[in-house]
Amino acid sequence: MFISSSSFVDKTAPRLLELSRRAHTVLVGPSTPLPPMLFDYGVDTITGFVVTDPYLLDRALAGVAVKAMFEAGHRIHRDRPGS
Template sequence: KALSLVPQSDVVGITGTAFTNHTIEHLLSLCRPEAYVVILGGTAPLSPVLFDYGVDAVSGTKVVNPEAVLRCVSQGATFRQIKGIRLLTMKK
């Protein structure tokens, strides 16, 4: 569906998983130049380099307390239950 929907979209949200499954370049190439493109999710890399590739905003997670995060993850916490993280958004 991305082939038909993304080129028509004014706003495009792409999860950070697109980096691990190697689809990020293809998905970005489908975006219109005037579309507002957001990379988001726990796996979104918080890097301003993405702005050079047509991305307008990156929303991701920064670990601010590694011990708390490790404790939560080792106890099987869901993402929403994890303590010691900060949600961040970087804009172009």
């Protein structure tokens, strides 16, 4: 089950994690929090984005350098230890 990281903002994350207890759960989105303690709450895979060049990202989001968005940082992928 894929769960958007925006579920933390709209407060649906706890219920979605409860409902997906028996599924492989992937937390996705550019605003995904990356702490390993999420594995303790049933998340199996965490994917997110870490910005390394805020100026370039700002230009990409403003529409000036749209193709540069992924050059402004790098993707993070973590799996639950032992899985």
